[in-house]
Amino acid sequence: MDLVQALLSGHRRALAQALTLVETGGPQARALLGALFAHTGRAHIIGVTGAPGAGKSTLVTALAAHWRRTGRTVGIIAVDPTSPFTRGALLGDRIRMQALSGDPGVFIRSMASRGRLGGIARATGDAVALLDAAGFDLVLIETVGAGQGEVEIAAAAHTTIVIEIPGAGDDIQAIKAGILEIADVLVVNKADRDGAEQTVRQLRAMLSLADLPVDGWTPPVLTAVAMRGEGIEAIATAAERHLAYLRESERLTRREQERAERELRLILQETALERVRAHVAPSDWEALIAQIVARALDPYTAANRLLERVLPQSGG
Template identity: 60%
Template sequence: MELATLVEKALAGNRRALSRLVTVVETGDALAQRALAQVFPHTGKAHIVGVTGAPGTGKSTLVNQLALHWRQAGRTVAIVAVDPTSPFSGGAILGDRIRMQALGGDPGCYIRSMASRGSLGGLARATGDAIKVLDAAGYDVIIVETVGAGQAEVEITREAHTVIVVEIPGMGDDIQAIKAGILEIADVFVVNKADREGVERTVRQLRMMLHLGAGEHRDGWEPPIVQTVASSGLHIAEAAAAVEQHLAHLQHNNLLRQRESQRLEREWNTILREQALAALHARVPAAEWQQLLQQMLERQIDPYAAAARVLDQVFQPSDIDVV
């Protein structure tokens, strides 16, 4: 099929074409770049909601309930669910759909599983591009579920407008709650499985952490803490309302555009970095890379100096002000 036809059909609502287009951008090759060029002008309309948290906290179940809630409110929902790729075989088991059966058969909801394919930040390399395709296809809300995350998988902040961090009772003490990392990125905290013992303590620790940081909250927004039981649907409406209030806060304070600008700048820089490196590899002979590597192994040259040798061959020395 022709790429232009595929994009046209996907944006017109043909699901088979949409699925195929996600596959195309997922490969990240030259064809993917041409596809994204056609998709990009249509993006920027969806509310992108990230859901992250440790494995087993109930992320998929929560995503399922939030999607049902927004569907009942008449909004269309797309879900991108990321699960890890095996570092050994390159294969993956993508099991997030198991918790999303209730969304089956609904033409206003689209679910796509993605394997992380070697990325370590909680998302796949192409998750951002898959989001663009779904945004362009007109979904009102795009929910992105990360790989079960530990402390440092914070890439979701680069893609989502609103990040939900899911906690459950009984995980870690109050020092865990003041560590840097995943707890800092929350726009909304959901304490799931709130029918379990110890929920008050978990909420208290999160509240304490938030109060320690009072006055320094990102974007002047103090993350609310919502207690849910996603398996039964308890307090899902409150969680959804907190997410909507966060979006309203961003819009009201002109922060959405600011976040989008930061996001695009980071994405652009990432692409520049990758392509500049590829260009260097193309222009400096492979034998020379090997020779420099050998010299580093022998401790005859350090990595900064080796980088300068490569750069000097491609740019005029006066072009670069290397630190």
């Protein structure tokens, strides 16, 4: 049985193998994703983001356990873009495994790789596609907030849950402004701590100031104590309501169009670069780099010359 068939039949080892393949990228990964593409588009893809220490792993684990109790299957991708060289995501993964291990309706994968051209966001989008094709009802993407990464990753999700904790200082306000614009559901976790109500009020105030569409979705601000499983069901329900809203308002179609266009552009870039490289001998490539370093040739002229060799200016 080939990898595509094995993955579609629900073989976990095939899925794990496919995930490793797309983490690396390249022609083989693209062929696999191309073959699986027709089987994607079924899963509800949910991004969960928040600052370090906000309790993302715990909340994601509790959400997964909740959805499992309702009979739905859950794939989890834990992205750690803060760890470029070390595989920092592995520890959280192991802790989580203890809670969900042995359940064939859950699949967990940590990604800390940035080796891939196009970055972690690209690898994450492809991993989501694999879990989607493998038939998981929900795919949760967990990522650290406060950077460009999680905004790009949010773009791969239908629903983005942003986690805050009580008592985050004024310094956080600037970040919140950016984060709020990607949040579909806001959660104040560790709500048994002092200042939880104030944080809820602050977030609601910021939302009321934000320029939200009049007839659109107003992100609910919910509280949770994920460690004790409190508030989890309400978060799950809010996420489900958000997907229903996307469907009814036809925003789902628009998101799908935007995602398809972004994908196509990225794949075009990746493939074009590979083809150009296949035309250039390694020694020629190195000679070009040396000329650029010496400022004898600018990289724009170099790129044009390389493209002239394989890609005509007009016609086709």
